[in-house]
Amino acid sequence: MADKLFSIEKDKVNLEDLTIIWLDKHSQDLNTKTRLRCIINFLKIFTDLHLCFEYIQSIPNEWIFIIASGELSFEFIPLIQNLPQVLHMYIFCQYPERYSSLKSSGIFNNQELLYSQLSKDVNYFYATHSTSTSFLPEKSLRDLTKDTGAFFWFRLFITALISMPSSDKAKQDLLHFARVYYTDNDLELQRINNFDTTYKPSEALKWYSSDSFVYRLLNKAIRTENIDLLFACRFFITDLHHQLESLHKPYVERICSYDLDELLVYHGQQMTSDDFNKLKANIGELISINSFLSTSLDRQVALIYAGDKRIHPTMESVLFKIKININENSETHQHPFASISEFSRFDDEQEVLFSLSSMFRIESIDEQL
Numbered sequence: 001m002a003d004k005l006f007s008i009e010k011d012k013v014n015l016e017d018l019t020i021i022w023l024d025k026h027s028q029d030l031n032t033k034t035r036l037r038c039i040i041n042f043l044k045i046f047t048d049l050h051l052c053f054e055y056i057q058s059i060p061n062e063w064i065f066i067i068a069s070g071e072l073s074f075e076f077i078p079l080i081q082n083l084p085q086v087l088h089m090y091i092f093c094q095y096p097e098r099y100s101s102l103k104s105s106g107i108f109n110n111q112e113l114l115y116s117q118l119s120k121d122v123n124y125f126y127a128t129h130s131t132s133t134s135f136l137p138e139k140s141l142r143d144l145t146k147d148t149g150a151f152f153w154f155r156l157f158i159t160a161l162i163s164m165p166s167s168d169k170a171k172q173d174l175l176h177f178a179r180v181y182y183t184d185n186d187l188e189l190q191r192i193n194n195f196d197t198t199y200k201p202s203e204a205l206k207w208y209s210s211d212s213f214v215y216r217l218l219n220k221a222i223r224t225e226n227i228d229l230l231f232a233c234r235f236f237i238t239d240l241h242h243q244l245e246s247l248h249k250p251y252v253e254r255i256c257s258y259d260l261d262e263l264l265v266y267h268g269q270q271m272t273s274d275d276f277n278k279l280k281a282n283i284g285e286l287i288s289i290n291s292f293l294s295t296s297l298d299r300q301v302a303l304i305y306a307g308d309k310r311i312h313p314t315m316e317s318v319l320f321k322i323k324i325n326i327n328e329n330s331e332t333h334q335h336p337f338a339s340i341s342e343f344s345r346f347d348d349e350q351e352v353l354f355s356l357s358s359m360f361r362i363e364s365i366d367e368q369l
Contacts, residue, residue, distance in 0.1 A: 014042040015181060015229060016216045017129070018122065019062050021045075023052045023076060024069040024092075032111070038187045039119050040065060053079050060085055061224075063125065065118065067092050070099050077102050084272055084314040088121050090114060123211070126219075128270045128305045154225055154290065158356050161234045162241045166201060170235035177232050178213055188213055204239035205343040205353070208292070222291045222356075237356065240292065244355050247338035252326055261327055265295035265352050267320040268306030276316040280365055288359050295322060297350040322360060335359070 020040035022028055025047050037043050046052035049072050056064060064086050068076050070093025080086050081103055088105040092114055096107040105121065108114040164170075175196050182188040191213060199207065208215050214236050221229035230237070255263055279287075296302050299319075306317040324337070337354040341347045 014062060015220055015226075016041055017063050017220050017223065018042065018125065019044060019059065019064045020118075021052060021056070021064060021066045022068075023047075023049065023066065023072055025072065026069075034186070035111075035115055036067075036118075037185050039115065039122055041182060041185055041188060049076050052076070056080060056083065056086065063087050063129070065121070066090065067114070067118075069093060070095070073099055073102055073104070077104065082314065087125060087312065088118075090118070124307075126211070126216075128268070128307050151288070155288065155357050157227065157230070158237075158290075161230065161237050162356070164234055164238060166235045166238045166242075171196075171199070174214070174232045174235065178217070182213065201239040202243065203343075204236060204243050205340050207236075208240055209340065209344045209351075219291060225290075241336070241355050244336040244338050244340075244353060247340070248336035251338040255326055261325065263324040263326060263352075265297055265322050265324070266299045266302035267293060267295045267322060268302035268304065269318055269320075270307040270312060270315040271318055272314075273316055276318060279318075279362065283362050283365060286359050286361055288357055289354065290357060292356055293354040293358055295320075295352045295354065297352060301349045 018040045019042045020036055022032075022036065022043070022045045024045075027047060028045055033043060033045070044055065046055070053076070056066075062085055065088045066080070066086060067090045070091055073091050073093075077089060080089065089103075091099050091102065091104050091107045092109070092111070093099060093107065094109055096109055099107050106114070106117050108117070175192060178192050179189060182192065195207070195212065195214065208218075214233065217229060218233045218236060220226070221233055299321075302319055306319045307315065309315065309317045335355050335358040337352055337358070340351050340353045341349070344351050
C-alpha cells in the first residue's frame with residue numbers, strides 16, 4: 001500500500017483539491033514558487049499560453065486558481081473565463097489600469113497583496129466546497145446497478161475503516177507518506193512535524209477544523225473516492241468518528257432537556273450546475289453525504305458559506321435546511337453528530353458536525369432567482 005501511495009507523488013498527481021497555475025513568459029524565481037506553495041501546494045508554471053490552456057482542459061475535475069501576467073491576459077482570459085474548474089483568475093502586472101476592462105478576481109502590481117488575496121480566497125474555498133454527496137433512489141435497493149453497487153461498496157469501505165483500531169503505526173504511515181508528498185514544501189513539513197509531536201486522538205476535531213494537511217488530504221480522498229489515500233488516513237477518520245461518538249449522546253440529551261423533538265441545522269455550499277441538477281432529479285430520494293458534514297444552527301452563517309452566484313456565475317449557491325428527528329433517529333450510533341464549537345476556529349458559528357456517510361431524504365427544493 002505504501003509503495004503505491006509513494007508512486008502517486010512521482011507522477012505528480014494532485015492529492016489536494018486545489019491547483020495554482022502561474023502563466024508568464026518569464027520563469028519565476030524560487031522565492032515566488034515557495035510563497036505560492038505555502039498557500040496551494042500543487043503549483044504548475046507555464047510560459048506558453050496554449051500549453052497552459054491544454055493543461056487546464058485536461059483536468060476538468062480539479063479546482064484551479066490562475067495568476068497570469070498582464071501581457072498574456074487579453075488573449076488568455078476569454079479562453080478560460082467560462083470553464084467551471086477555474087475558480088479565480090488574477091492578473092499580475094506593472095500597470096493595473098491597462099487591464100481594468102478584463103474580467104478577473106483582482107489586478108495586482110504588488111506580490112504581497114496578491115498573496116494575501118489568494119490566501120483569503122483559498123480559505124473561502126475550503127469553507128464552501130467541502131461536501132461530497134451521492135444519491136440512492138429507492139429502486140436501487142431492489143435493482144443494483146453498477147453505480148449503486150459502487151455506492152454500497154464505498155459505504156462498506158468507510159464502515160470498515162472506522163471499525164479499524166487507531167494505532168501509532170497507522171499514524172506514522174500517513175506521516176511518512178505526507179513527508180514524501182510535501183518534500184519540497186518546508187512550511188508544510190514543519191506543520192507535519194508539529195502534528196507528529198502534538199497530535200492526540202482527543203484533538204482530532206481541532207485538527208479537522210484547522211487548515212491542516214490532514215484535513216486537505218482527507219477531503220480530496222473522499223471527494224475522489226481515492227481508496228489508497230483514504231486507507232492512509234484511516235487512523236484520523238477513526239479518531240474523528242469516535243470523538244463525535246463520545247460527544248453525540250450528551251449533545252442529544254441536552255437537546256431533549258429543552259423538550260425539543262427536532263434539531264434544525266443549515267449547510268451552505270457552492271456546487272456545479274450538474275450536481276445541483278442531480279439534487280433536483282432526486283427529490284424524495286435518499287442522499288448520502290460521503291464526507292464529514294459541517295452545519296450550523298445559525299441560518300445566516302450557512303448563507304455566507306453558500307456564496308454569491310454573482311461572483312462565481314458557473315457555480316450554484318445552495319442552502320440546505322436539515323431537520324433531524326431526535327426521537328426517531330435510530331442510526332445515531334452509526335452516524336453520530338454533535339456540536340463542535342469548542343474545537344472550531346470560529347466558535348461563534350454554532351457548528352454541528354455529522355460523521356461520514358450520514359444519509360438524509362430530499363423533501364423539496366425551492367429555487368430563488
